[in-house]
Amino acid sequence: MKRELMNPNRIQVNSSYRNDNIGGRIVISLIMRTLLFIIFGAVLVGILALLGNSSPLHAAEKWWPFQAILANLVTFLILRSFLKQEGISYLSIFNYKKGRAKKDTLETLWLVIVGIAAGAIPLFLFSYLLLGTFTPPEVMFQKIPIWAAAIALILFPISNGLVETPTYIGYALPRIKARTGKLWLAIALSGLFLAFQHVALPLVFDGPYMLWRFLSFLPLAFILGFIFNKTNRLLPIAIAHFLMDLQLVVQLLLMTMK
Template structure:
């Protein structure tokens, strides 16, 4: 007995492209949606800070990134829901969840953490050395109230990790691979956009810091994309992403 065909597989995507259900407009719309939502969300928080009398509202808003980041995810999930419905899919189809593989996916997600950390820390070290001449660049990190900090550690990383993986790996990579007809194009474009988003999360208007944020993210973005293309399974990457972001946020406090 054969299993149910994966609706997010390359074969299924090629079939939807032939039936004009998969077209360039969807991936192009989503490409820079996440950075755009990030700037809008920070602007909303900055407006609140300004209304409360802050003299540096934009910078103060940036300190709340790990809280207002869920607004970014909400915008991305709404857009993904709309785009996948146009293809006759659901958000669940992007994850490819299979109950019988859950244990294996969890173990694989844990196994991806050590190499993921190597690419993250290596990227940060190389980028900061290149731009600042030292291994550590400046950070935009300020303490949050207890409840906000608790949310940032326990809730935000879970939503963030799954949404980011669904958007870049689950949605963009396989569709650009089919539309462009070349895997390397999909890898290069998504890695660039995925890395670029960090320059505006939060947006500091400091060119050196923004460049550092973007460049430092390239190695890990490439790693996650290559792993996804090899596995064609999103859950292990989402689990690793969630746990690494949670640990990173906790260490910042």
């Protein structure tokens, strides 16, 4: 049964978000993607070791799109299961409504601009503060086979757009707010864990690098939470996220083709 919003300017809060069983699902939604990145990163390292690679951990770094794609698939299955237990369809969390195409397009374009600014500035700033250079590490832009880059171009941005912000912003945030009654805590926790997952994609066991990955995504993660609370519109956020991830793998493909 679909639950309609009573106030389109606030995040949706249902009484079912306060039941005793949902606390565990909230915790899992916050930590599962980081754990899945670690698990599938370790799987890639193991495969490369079995294939005789002398530096499997380093070699696995460039395969990060597939580390993410596999994690995204499992995330989707788990998130859909959680929503089903609450009597909510997966697509309903995007709050799609007919006749909003123009408004959604404008919101998406605005979010892309905000996302680029809130993502790029911390990226370079924390690179300088933590790594001593304004030029961020190129760990995620290592050459992979063309066929792999082509698959990543299609599957990574789509799968990431469908599960990343839906998990933290669409699922966890409103339920934390309902359980605690504190919007600031909901935005803080969902944003912190959204940013934190990036330390494990790819697996690079270097303290400054991991801290750089975490802090670089933190401002954008908080901003997305505030925007979602104001608009209760996950669809433009998810589409903007897809577009930003798309440009990332386009860069990877172009670099691979050189």
